[in-house]
Amino acid sequence: MSGLVLDHEPVSGIPHGKLAMWVFLASEIMFFTGFFASFIVLRNANIDLFTNSAQALNKWLALLNTIVLIGSSLTMALSVLAIEKGNKRNFQLYMTITILCAFTFLIVKYFEYTSKFSHHIYPWTDLFYSYYFLTTGFHGMHVIGGIIPMVWMLMRSFTKKGYHNHVRVEVLGLYWHFVDLVWIFLFPVLYLMFPTSYVPPIH
Amino acid sequence: MSSPVLVSDTHHDVHTDHGHHEHHKQSFITKYIFSTDHKMVAKQFMLSALFFLLIGGALALLLRWQLAYPGEAVPLIGQFLPELIASDGVIQPGLFIQLTTMHASVMIFFVIIPLAVGLFGNLCIPLMIGTDDMALPFINLLSFWLYFLAGIVAAAGFFVQGGAGASGWTGYPPLSAIGGLGQTLWIVAVFLVGFSSILGGMNYVTTVLNKRAPGMKMFDMPLSVWAIFITSVLMVLGTPVLASAVSMLFFDNVLHTSFFMPDNLTVASPYANGMKHSGGGQPILFQHLFWFYSHPAVYIMILPLMGVVSDVLSTFSRKPIYGYKAMIFAIMAIAFLGFIVWGHHMFQSGMNPLLGTTFMLSTIVIAVPSAIKVFNWLGTIWRGSIRYTTANMMALGFIATFIIGGLSGVFMASAPVDIYIHDTYFIVAHIHYVLFGGSLFGIYAGIYYWFPKLFGKMLNEIWGRRHFFWTFIFFNLTFFPMHILGVGGHMRRIHDPNVYDFLKPFQPWNEFITIMAIILGFSQLILFGNIIYTWIWGPKAPKNPWNANTLEWHAPSPPPHGNFLAPVRVYRSPYEFSHPDRADDFHPQWLAPGEVEIEETTTVSETQNTH
Numbered sequence: 001m002s003g004l005v006l007d008h009e010p011v012s013g014i015p016h017g018k019l020a021m022w023v024f025l026a027s028e029i030m031f032f033t034g035f036f037a038s039f040i041v042l043r044n045a046n047i048d049l050f051t052n053s054a055q056a057l058n059k060w061l062a063l064l065n066t067i068v069l070i071g072s073s074l075t076m077a078l079s080v081l082a083i084e085k086g087n088k089r090n091f092q093l094y095m096t097i098t099i100l101c102a103f104t105f106l107i108v109k110y111f112e113y114t115s116k117f118s119h120h121i122y123p124w125t126d127l128f129y130s131y132y133f134l135t136t137g138f139h140g141m142h143v144i145g146g147i148i149p150m151v152w153m154l155m156r157s158f159t160k161k162g163y164h165n166h167v168r169v170e171v172l173g174l175y176w177h178f179v180d181l182v183w184i185f186l187f188p189v190l191y192l193m194f195p196t197s198y199v200p201p202i203h
Numbered sequence: 204m205s206s207p208v209l210v211s212d213t214h215h216d217v218h219t220d221h222g223h224h225e226h227h228k229q230s231f232i233t234k235y236i237f238s239t240d241h242k243m244v245a246k247q248f249m250l251s252a253l254f255f256l257l258i259g260g261a262l263a264l265l266l267r268w269q270l271a272y273p274g275e276a277v278p279l280i281g282q283f284l285p286e287l288i289a290s291d292g293v294i295q296p297g298l299f300i301q302l303t304t305m306h307a308s309v310m311i312f313f314v315i316i317p318l319a320v321g322l323f324g325n326l327c328i329p330l331m332i333g334t335d336d337m338a339l340p341f342i343n344l345l346s347f348w349l350y351f352l353a354g355i356v357a358a359a360g361f362f363v364q365g366g367a368g369a370s371g372w373t374g375y376p377p378l379s380a381i382g383g384l385g386q387t388l389w390i391v392a393v394f395l396v397g398f399s400s401i402l403g404g405m406n407y408v409t410t411v412l413n414k415r416a417p418g419m420k421m422f423d424m425p426l427s428v429w430a431i432f433i434t435s436v437l438m439v440l441g442t443p444v445l446a447s448a449v450s451m452l453f454f455d456n457v458l459h460t461s462f463f464m465p466d467n468l469t470v471a472s473p474y475a476n477g478m479k480h481s482g483g484g485q486p487i488l489f490q491h492l493f494w495f496y497s498h499p500a501v502y503i504m505i506l507p508l509m510g511v512v513s514d515v516l517s518t519f520s521r522k523p524i525y526g527y528k529a530m531i532f533a534i535m536a537i538a539f540l541g542f543i544v545w546g547h548h549m550f551q552s553g554m555n556p557l558l559g560t561t562f563m564l565s566t567i568v569i570a571v572p573s574a575i576k577v578f579n580w581l582g583t584i585w586r587g588s589i590r591y592t593t594a595n596m597m598a599l600g601f602i603a604t605f606i607i608g609g610l611s612g613v614f615m616a617s618a619p620v621d622i623y624i625h626d627t628y629f630i631v632a633h634i635h636y637v638l639f640g641g642s643l644f645g646i647y648a649g650i651y652y653w654f655p656k657l658f659g660k661m662l663n664e665i666w667g668r669r670h671f672f673w674t675f676i677f678f679n680l681t682f683f684p685m686h687i688l689g690v691g692g693h694m695r696r697i698h699d700p701n702v703y704d705f706l707k708p709f710q711p712w713n714e715f716i717t718i719m720a721i722i723l724g725f726s727q728l729i730l731f732g733n734i735i736y737t738w739i740w741g742p743k744a745p746k747n748p749w750n751a752n753t754l755e756w757h758a759p760s761p762p763p764h765g766n767f768l769a770p771v772r773v774y775r776s777p778y779e780f781s782h783p784d785r786a787d788d789f790h791p792q793w794l795a796p797g798e799v800e801i802e803e804t805t806t807v808s809e810t811q812n813t814h
């Protein structure tokens with residue numbers, strides 16, 4: 001860069017990238033809030049449909065995915081700690097596990113989707129499934145959006161120069177926890193929300 | 204706070220630095236196309252948005268032609284319109300609704316918002332807080348190119364089968380959910396431009412919080428920066444809700460889901476063949492989500508300009524802002540209330556009367572902070588020594604028209620009144636008083652004010668003033684009569700008023716409005732001519748042509764890469780004009796306490812400027 005570089009410390013004390021990520025996550029929360037709010041409205045209007053269709057989802061696979069994703073949040077946090085301490089080995093180890101978990105999540109989702117398609121269940125089949133594919137689809141895209149920088153950082157860490165930008169890893173960690181959090185909301189909302197005592201009204 | 208790192212200290216160094224880099228770095232592409240420099244991004248936003256302004260204006264004139272002379276071929280260009288949409292140059296109903304849709308969408312998403320936040324956000328923030336660039340320069344570049352891509356996608360609609368989006372700029376389903384490819388492109392474009400807004404907003408918030416020059420507290424920031432900062436918060440929190448709404452709409456449109464498709468809907472549309480919608484959704488749900496964003500969006504379109512106008516008025520009245528903090532709190536109040544009034548667009552859609560009343564009251568309450576701002580502007584110019592520069596006239600025009608638009612807003616906020624005038628030309632009048640008379644005048648004020656800084660050339664003041672007078676007069680002649688049409692029940696978005704007997708008496712009005720609109724449209728060419736002329740032949744701008752106080756006038760015109768020649772420190776508030784005990788009538792923010800002449804004689808300012 002030519003010219004003057006006024007590179008003083010961030011006034012708020014929070015690095016630019018981290019602050020921006022918090023702002024971005026606020027935005028993401030509003031994005032998913034739009035979906036959840038519509039879910040509340042449409043579910044209330046179609047309570048039978050939503051309760052019935054939800055039964056056909058595989059909650060055990062979803063539970064597995066929940067565990068995998070929470071686990072990946074943990075390893076992500078550990079890899080942040082590792083790079084802050086300059087521990088390259090552990091950083092690579094935990095980052096690899098995180099990436100593997102993320103892929104596991106996607107693979108399980110892939111099997112869930114294809115099993116739905118093989119039963120002729122598509123996004124347009126009914127409102128519940130429209131929701132299911134919409135929200136899990138957007139969530140899945142967020143997972144992919146997390147994997148890309150993770151793989152990039154991991155590969156960089158194997159080069160001669162190594163990877164030392166711990167702020168970036170931390171910022172990615174923030175994002176990853178958010179992706180995890182969205183799933184923690186989606187899981188009960190999609191898979192578990194039918195009261196066991198609920199008896200559909202007789203028409 | 205820590206001290207800035209000084210890389211290149213003197214003017215001389217900066218030059219050698221430039222020369223050094225020209226060899227391998229600043230290629231045409233990185234300098235002009237994919238530049239991360241905030242000034243270049245600001246220029247890109249300005250030029251592309253002004254280009255879209257021309258397109259949006261042309262669309263408006265086409266639809267005005269049809270309203271004034273229904274069934275008559277469009278003169279001159281009519282024969283070039285594709286046969287499918289305009290047979291023998293006569294605008295068909297299908298094209299007409301595309302015109303209204305695309306006119307509004309282009310103006311809102313591709314002209315006003317990009318100018319208000321894209322241009323002024325990029326131009327003002329780093330310069331006015333005394334820093335070298337945005338916090339995230341690459342995100343900044345991305346934000347512009349997403350916007351540009353979205354513009355291309357939206358415009359592509361005109362060239363696909365069936366034409367562009369045709370559900371109004373509000374894109375209400377079910378119509379928008381069953382539209383053809385053009386409608387799909389519209390949805391994608393809105394999503395992309397929304398993403399661009401979010402990235403921009405995120406960047407502005409971060410920059411303001413993190414990169415202020417040493418000594419500059421939040422309450423030392425000029426009102427432009429404050430306004431853009433608060434607007435950015437609106438963008439970050441509001442736009443994603445629109446994104447989720449159009450995502451669902453995209454599903455409905457492309458995958459035939461039914462988020463917004465009611466039960467038992469039978470559609471006579473060419474695109475509905477083999478429609479698989481299962482039903483069970485709620486069209487009004489979309490309206491709620493849409494307005495949850497789009498009401499804040501109208502403030503996204505006005506708040507930055509309120510800031511700009513404040514700065515312009517203060518500078519050219521040679522007086523401090525009256526009630527600086529009150530102005531800021533008023534902006535905050537407007538932004539906050541903006542999130543809880545969206546229902547006033549939906550009185551007619553059907554809602555619980557109790558809820559309607561709530562929305563009505565919250566909407567009326569917005570008039571209070573709006574009025575605070577207006578009174579403070581009046582307080583600012585009150586007994587000032589007003590300079591009638593073009594920028595200042597535009598700012599004064601802003602106040603005048605904003606008052607009319609604000610008052611019609613309060614009038615419509617009353618649910619019983621609105622149920623009658625909803626979807627009539629009264630609303631069209633309101634929109635244009637706040638968006639053309641308000642936002643666009645504010646934008647013009649900002650362009651005339653900062654053009655010297657951004658491009659280093661002085662725009663022509665004589666032609667500037669002519670631009671103002673033509674615009675102001677013909678703006679009012681075009682849009683004021685629309686109030687009358689609206690109260691008379693003239694619906695908006697209709698192709699041919701003459702098919703309704705009760706609208707026939709209004710035909711002369713429609714004709715009058717169209718003629719005025721054509722003159723108004725062509726008067727805008729003065730601005731374009733002025734910009735092009737100035738760019739090539741205009742006189743060079745001094746560093747601080749308006750004797751203003753804020754930091755951007757401390758940088759050279761145009762500022763070099765990195766903006767300032769030396770690190771900036773802020774010593775005072777942004778509006779120290781005409782201080783009674785001091786010799787000079789203005790005291791810029793960068794002036795150290797020891798450099799201020801107390802009473803009488805000598806000039807401090809110029810010696811300061813040459814540094």
Ligand code: HEM
Nearest residue numbers: 501504505547548573609612613615616625626634637638
């Ligand atoms: C005092 C402040 C304001 C109040 C009380 C107000 C009130 C209203 C109301 C009640 C409506 C709905 C009318 C209807 O559709 O029946 C409306 C529409 C509208 N307002 Fe305002 N408004 C205010 C300021 C503004 C500002 C500052 C802007 C933009 C810069 C704006 C832009 C619009 C637009 C674009 C619409 C029409 C949306 C459509 O296409 O249906 N308003 N306003």
Ligand SMILES: [Cu+2]
Nearest residue numbers: 498501547548
């Ligand atoms: Cu509104």
